[in-house]
Amino acid sequence: MPLARRLSLPDAVAIGLGSMIGAGVFSVWGPAIGVAGNGILVALVIAAVVAYCNATASAQLAAVHPVAGGTYAYARAEIGPWWGFVAGWSFVIGKIASCAAMALTFAAYAAPAGWQVPVAVVAVAALVVVNCFGVTRTALLTRILVACSLVGLAVVVAIGAGSIGISEPTPLPATNAYGVLQGAGLLFFAFAGYARVATLGEEVVDPARTIPRAIVLALGSAVVVYAAVGITVMLTLGADAAATTAPLAEVVAASEWSALGPVVRITAAAASLGALLALLTGIGRTALAMARESDLPRVLARIDDRWQVPRRAEIAVGVVVIGIVMLGDLRETIGFSSFGVLLYYLIANAAAFRQAGPVRRYPRALQVVGALGCLLLVNTLPVVASLVGTAVVLLGILCRAIRLRLAVSAQPPDGDGR
Template sequence: MSVGPGLSRRLGTGDAVVIGLGSMIGAGVFAAFAPAAQAAGAGLLIGLAIAAVVAWCNATASAQLAAQYPASGGTYVYGRERLGDWWGFLAGWGFVIGKTASCAAMALTFAAYAAPSGWQRPVAVAAVLALTATNYRGVTRTAGLTRVIVTVVLVALTVAVAAMLVGGPSGGPAPGDWAVEGGVLGVLQSAGLLFFAFAGYARIATMGEEVRDPARTIPRAVLLALGLTVAVYLVVAVSLLTTLGADGVAATAEPLAAAVAAGSWDWAGPVVRIGAAAAALGALLALIAGVGRTSLAMGRQGDLPRYLAAVHPRFSVPHRAEVTVGVVVCLLVLTVDLRGAIGFSSFGVLLYYAVANAAAFTQDGEHRRFPRALQVLGLVGCLVLVATLPWQAVVGGSAVFAVGIAYRATRLRLAAR
């Protein structure tokens, strides 16, 4: 595998766990439960469990691969090494396109909580520029800011759960009254939508070139960050259903804020809004870093312009890739409303992890840390959840992948001449 200038290994286990938490405990916890409740009612709890199992399988695959291939690029690199260039390209293309759209969605989510009406787009652009500049200055600054953001978000979630369970309205729906809606398809669709909220654990693997002792650090950090996130999401989901019921969760785009507002802790409302804004910032910060590093890896191989393969001589970051991502996200923020992009993002990311599971399945005993059965379960789970996503997400995602295939095929034909 050809490589360009290397990145510096500056991240320990604690830093890697924090980056993983910042990627997962993001805006999804404040928004993803609403569409999940629309699809499955109280069955979103089953969907959450399914999403967590699939995410766990995917995390073991990513951790096992990252330990063997501790380079930037995540599944783009793993797919190329284990399955062939085309599989790696498809994984990288899905990640870059889907997560660039997610960056714009996170920026707009932040602005929706933090900016007055009419100022959302300018504030969203300012957030993108500020976080791109933070990433530009080095990965240790990224980890430091993420640590602050994760702390703010966890405090806000703790206040929100307490406000729902202690200060919430009396006489809420009992667990015995919770109904599963939409049947099996609805539950699976809720799992696919909730998977959006778990998808950040691979951010640790995409930054494998910057982690100290990656064979030990990455598997521990990925599984620890995912386990903590599952616990947080379960507590939040049960609290929401206890306070609002499934219909109440489905009826609002801001279920946590609505649940807190229904109780007597009026002072908690602003705390939740601050937490939601911070969560969106944390997710955006980690997304820009992850997309930049995958773009770096694709640029090194010529699957994206080689201009993106540069590493800053002082800050040891893929500065051209990150600046390019920041510019593209700003353009999207100014021109398109992407706050409904959860399904589209899930489509690309689930296929990305399907490639990761297939790649991990081919690893030999020397590099195997987890049973092959987990990779089989993860692959099947990813494909099932993709197939059950809303049809708009499936059609849009398929079109994007078709464009990527045409782009690479054209580039290869031109290079052959």
């Protein structure tokens, strides 16, 4: 049974923004400035360029293959089933880790000390319930959360702009090219939610026209927001931003409007929820597409008759995320998540590069730049994260190979007895 097409252009843009304007914008500036120093704006430009190239690849593929699953489905069609599996598996494992991190980030802002894990578990369970009652409800809640996030960020930027010149920020340290690339790698992962629109391709109205427009609009809006916030943090905190995990709260605390600190806390919680909701939705659709091809258990391919959503896949993803959340602090897993995301987009660029003729919407050079950018940024990740990511991807490949071998062995012999 196909999914129902109910998402309009504003819905799709909101889901894309909800994935990008998440917890990253509230926390990424500290570590990014710590490694990029006075090259932070260059790092932002590099991250935005790589993200744009990847976004055009996803947009081009989604217009031709408007089905659930994102690059998992596109790579199967353009390159082959194995490439599709690697993309889908990388997406699922990487984004499940991101979901757990988003839930814990929400709890860090919204829950008192000692209650972070229970609150994170409740947040995941509640959003899974929302997803189970239809994608239009998901889109509506995402739009509300995005609006709250943007209002809060606007408050921070306005306060920061008014504080510039009142105190002298600590000068940003000089850096080298590797530091700038590390900063770009961190900032890229804050942008990476634009492909969430593509994973909902089977539920978008007029997908060939809506999906490319939604991806570019969402990414362009996020770049503007990130640039405004980054410049504000740089000019008000300077190098001191590297020493805090909540730089936007520090911007407000250092101003004459410190009483508005709770606004930042509420905004960060709303942004984390918006990103978590959009992530859960996208992973559920990719799991649905993989289950349809038996790359995940077929039981996950069932679509609810009433609400037209992959309820079993949504619940399964939610259970796994809750299990990871209960293990505790997941900040060390962000590098592992990033490894999966970059591999996913690398395959997306390869799949888009193969398209030719009238289906091409963007020059192939963008796919080349996007693929090279993914390869470059993945080499800035911690070695342990890359090794763990490689091991998990290889484990998935091994399991699929065994399943295919067993399936061939179980087939009855043909008529000549072979």
